Amino acid sequence: MHTTFKKNIEANFPFLSEKKLLIACSGGLDSVVLTYLMKELNYEIALAHCNFSLRGKESDGDEMFVIGLAKNLEIPVFAETFDTKKFAKEHKISTQMAARELRYNWFSEILKDFKYDFLLTAHHLDDDLETFFINLSRGTGLNGLTGIPKENNKIIRPLLKFSREEILKYAEENNLKWREDSSNQKTDYLRNTLRLEVLPKFKKVNDSVLKNFQKTQQNLKASQNLIEDYLALVYNLVVTEAADSYKINIQKIKDLPHTEALLYELLNSFGFTEWDDVSQLLDAQTGKKVFSKTHQLLKNRDELILTEISKENFSEEFSVPKEGVVFPINLKIESAEYIGETEKNLIYVASEKLNFPLKLRKWERGDSFHPFGMKGKKKLSKFFKDEKIPLTEKEKIWLLLSDEKIVWVIGHRMDDRFKVTKDSKKILKITWND
Missing domain, CATH: 3.40.50.620 (HUPs)
Known part of the structure; x- marks a missing residue:
């Protein structure tokens, strides 16, 4: 050895x-x-x-x-x-x-x-x-x-x-x-x-289980890297970013194999559910649109143009009572006796630091919070850059707020100001069921 x-x-x-x-x-x-x-x-x-x-x-x-x-x-x-x-x-x-x-x-x-x-x-x-x-x-x-x-x-x-x-x-x-x-x-x-x-x-x-497991993990890691690398290449090839929109070149994405699967990977973070309608846009007439709750996808000549629905037409803020919500995302709030193992989809907070009802909204430029485990404030845009979160992923990120303070960048990091301490009287467990 x-x-x-x-x-x-x-x-x-x-x-x-x-x-x-x-x-x-x-x-x-x-x-x-x-x-x-x-x-x-x-x-x-x-x-x-x-x-x-x-x-x-x-x-x-x-x-x-x-x-x-x-x-x-x-x-x-x-x-x-x-x-x-x-x-x-x-x-x-x-x-x-x-x-x-x-x-x-x-x-x-x-x-x-x-x-x-x-x-x-x-x-x-x-x-x-x-x-x-x-x-x-x-x-x-x-x-x-x-x-x-x-x-x-x-x-x-x-x-x-x-x-x-x-x-x-x-x-x-x-x-x-x-x-x-x-x-x-x-x-x-x-x-x-x-x-x-x-x-x-x-x-x-199976006396070869460890050897086979090692090979399987190598394959899984290779597959994961391959998928991520391929999607990055596809994104750079077919997507153009503008100040307030993304433009997908229709002919370029149609020239690639598994067009519908690629379209899904590029757009699934924006809340679309009617995937037959989305794929049909590729061959639809100019002016045809498909909507999600937050975005619209417009067929314009040889492009699909993705834009966020204006605030006049879309309410971005939702109230969250003490038991949680099921729309626009599923959040469950319940009491806990102690802090268990935290994961990306759940956090533990000090109940007395929250003022209900909480608020739920998408992130906006200029937002900042105090990342758990760190001292001081950090802009979300800088946090996303440091965490290497791609642009397409940012669009689906929700924030949970109490009195306009960010409690949780859902799925990524909670705010240090709401953590449980030895003086906390009651613990709340908040779970995001994505």
Whole structure:
């Protein structure tokens, strides 16, 4: 595995050379093996260990083990003890979410304060397979099936292509010692159930499941990249942008295969539903129009011209009562006991910071908000640019407001001013069912 790992680093992470690297080390098998492999390759590394105080003496034993490991390898070590249950209670979040927040906030502080360049975690191929099934069970698109990214900003996962079996074999061959986390044997969480009960049986049925899964993910990622790249090419080829409209060249899009499918991809974000009428515009007489609730599509000679319906003809603002709305989008508002795992389609807010009825409208130029997790105000136009949201996607973005303040750029980011704090008396969960 040493040779294969070295080749993997050189091929996929050449930028790690000469960098200061921080390894998240629990003391378990995976992070211990990652530590030894990086040390053998002579990288400048340090260990960071979180003691979440959740397993009493066992947690303290893990901490002492990691400190001892660092001493034996003559590398720096950072260790921090957290009162995770207290933090979870104060912030009204689950213990699992509290541990995650504490962990990554602390890692970020170390990277910044001690000038480390990257954080390495020991996620491996079996973790990736578990994540695939978790996302599959929750319902997801192509993006949710492409798995854990091998790199995400400052976080690098160099073991992602290796199975737990390969990692264990390397540890045993090199007589390495590690700690076993007893909580990993409990089936309280979906991931543990998959790891302990479901996937072992799956692997018995098909002993090539990991190899096949790896190939499938490569295909999924390739397909996703291909679709995105192709649509970008099509957009540049057939669409012309003006100040207040988009113009689609009819002949150019008809010359391409799967014309109707391309037309759908280009226009589906603008609220059109009568797709037969839309496609018939390609051969209709000049002056023919099709409407959505927000836009009109006009046939004008050799072009389809997309424009927003004027404010005189279209009411852009909708009232949102305490239970939510089903039109123009489906928003459900309900009480929550604590903060769960946030996703793009749901947020948790402090109830006392909202004044009902809320308002729902499309974004407008000049709008600004305070992005969650950031200090200060940011214009939406700048936020969309930084998030690399294409022009066609911007048109379908809705804002949820309270007293003219943006609560949520729906599907993208909530406003930091409405977040739940330890002083919040009541939590509201807002879900967008797209």
